[in-house]
Amino acid sequence: MSDTPSHATKLMNRRALLGASAAAGTAVLAAPALAQEMVTVEWKMVTSWPKNLPGPGVTAQRIVDRVGEMSGGRLRIRLYAAGELVPALGVFEAVAAGTAQMAHTASFFWQGKIPASVYFTAIPFGLLPHEHIAWIEQGGGQALWDELYAPFGLKPVMAGNTGVQMGGWYKREINSLADLKGLKIRMPGLGGEVMRRLGATPVSLPPGELFQALQTGVLDATEFLGPWSDRAMGFHKAAKSYYTPGFHEPNGTGEAIFNQVALDGLPGELRAIVLEACRAENGRALAESDWQNAGSLQLLQEEDGVTVRPYPEDVLTALRETSAVVLAEFAEKDPLSSRIQESYTAAxxxxAPWSDVAMRRFMAARDG
Structure with a gap:
C-alpha cells in the first residue's frame, strides 16, 4: 500500500485548514467588536442625603449596586453623599451642568426655581404612595414631570419611596393654633407655606443640618421622614413630642434626576437597566420603610421616651382649609403649574373613593 496521501485526503486536509483559518479570522474580527461591547461606562451620582441614611440613603446605594450587578459591571456609578462633591441642595444644578450624570434627591427641594416640582414628592392632604405611583404611571404625571424638567436638560423618574410621613418633632406641645405663632420649623414644600400662613416661621435647611439646628434652638420643630429615618437622625434626643399625621407629606417619593444627554448616550440596554433599577426601588423601598417604620416607632416609644401626639382638631381643620387656599393660588402661577394641578386633582x-372603599373601610372593620 502506498504512503502517499490520496486526492480525497488532500482535499479534506485543505478544507480543514481553510476552515481553521476562517475561524481564526472570525475570532480576530470579533475581538474588537466584543471589546467595544464590553466598554465600561462610569457615572457619578450625587445625593441630598447623608451616606447610607436609613430610607433614601439606603435606596440611593441600592440603585447603584443593582445597576452594577444587572449590567455585569458595564455601568459603574460612584455615589457621592451630600457634601462630598456638591452640597445637598446643589444636586439639581450639578446634574444639569454635567458635573454628575445623575442625582438622588426629592423634587420639593426645587420649589424655589420650579414651584410645581412639589407635586412630584407630595402636597398637603394629597395622594398616598400607591395613589401617587398610579398618577405618575397611569394618569399622565410622568409626561408632565418630563415637561417641567426639560428646559434644564434633565429627565426625572421615581426612585424609591419612604411612605406616609410623620408630622414632625416639636420641642413644645401644640395644643391650639396659638402655639404655631412664631414657631421656627423646618418643613419644605407647600406644607411650609401653609405653616407660614398660620403664623409659623419656616426655615429651609438640608437634612444633614437638622439635628444640630433642633438641638441648639435654631429650630423649634422639624419634620423629616418617618420613624426609621428620624430615629437614625437622632431627633428624639432633642425633642420628645412626635406629631401625626404628616398632613404635608402623605407620600414620600424619592427622585432620580438624569442628565438627559448622558442618559441618551447610554446603549439601549444600559439605559433600560438604570431606569428599571429606579422603578424597582419604588416597591422595594416602600416595603422596607413600612416594615422599619413600624419597628422604629415602637423603639421610640418604649425605649426613647417619645410621645406620639395627634394634632388638635382645630389645628388640623386650619391646616386643611389653608392648604386648599394655597393650592388654589398655586395653580395660577403659570400654565404648566395649572395643568399639573389639574392633573393631580383629577387623579x-x-x-380617593376607591381607597376609601378598599382601604379605609377594611381597616375600620379589621380594627373592630
Missing part, C-alpha cells in the same frame, strides 16, 4: 378625585 385624587378618581382614586
Amino acid at each position: 385624587l378625585v378618581r382614586l
Whole structure:
C-alpha cells in the first residue's frame, strides 16, 4: 500500500485548514467588536442625603449596586453623599451642568426655581404612595414631570419611596393654633407655606443640618421622614413630642434626576437597566420603610421616651382649609403649574373613593 496521501485526503486536509483559518479570522474580527461591547461606562451620582441614611440613603446605594450587578459591571456609578462633591441642595444644578450624570434627591427641594416640582414628592392632604405611583404611571404625571424638567436638560423618574410621613418633632406641645405663632420649623414644600400662613416661621435647611439646628434652638420643630429615618437622625434626643399625621407629606417619593444627554448616550440596554433599577426601588423601598417604620416607632416609644401626639382638631381643620387656599393660588402661577394641578386633582378625585372603599373601610372593620 502506498504512503502517499490520496486526492480525497488532500482535499479534506485543505478544507480543514481553510476552515481553521476562517475561524481564526472570525475570532480576530470579533475581538474588537466584543471589546467595544464590553466598554465600561462610569457615572457619578450625587445625593441630598447623608451616606447610607436609613430610607433614601439606603435606596440611593441600592440603585447603584443593582445597576452594577444587572449590567455585569458595564455601568459603574460612584455615589457621592451630600457634601462630598456638591452640597445637598446643589444636586439639581450639578446634574444639569454635567458635573454628575445623575442625582438622588426629592423634587420639593426645587420649589424655589420650579414651584410645581412639589407635586412630584407630595402636597398637603394629597395622594398616598400607591395613589401617587398610579398618577405618575397611569394618569399622565410622568409626561408632565418630563415637561417641567426639560428646559434644564434633565429627565426625572421615581426612585424609591419612604411612605406616609410623620408630622414632625416639636420641642413644645401644640395644643391650639396659638402655639404655631412664631414657631421656627423646618418643613419644605407647600406644607411650609401653609405653616407660614398660620403664623409659623419656616426655615429651609438640608437634612444633614437638622439635628444640630433642633438641638441648639435654631429650630423649634422639624419634620423629616418617618420613624426609621428620624430615629437614625437622632431627633428624639432633642425633642420628645412626635406629631401625626404628616398632613404635608402623605407620600414620600424619592427622585432620580438624569442628565438627559448622558442618559441618551447610554446603549439601549444600559439605559433600560438604570431606569428599571429606579422603578424597582419604588416597591422595594416602600416595603422596607413600612416594615422599619413600624419597628422604629415602637423603639421610640418604649425605649426613647417619645410621645406620639395627634394634632388638635382645630389645628388640623386650619391646616386643611389653608392648604386648599394655597393650592388654589398655586395653580395660577403659570400654565404648566395649572395643568399639573389639574392633573393631580383629577387623579385624587378618581382614586380617593376607591381607597376609601378598599382601604379605609377594611381597616375600620379589621380594627373592630
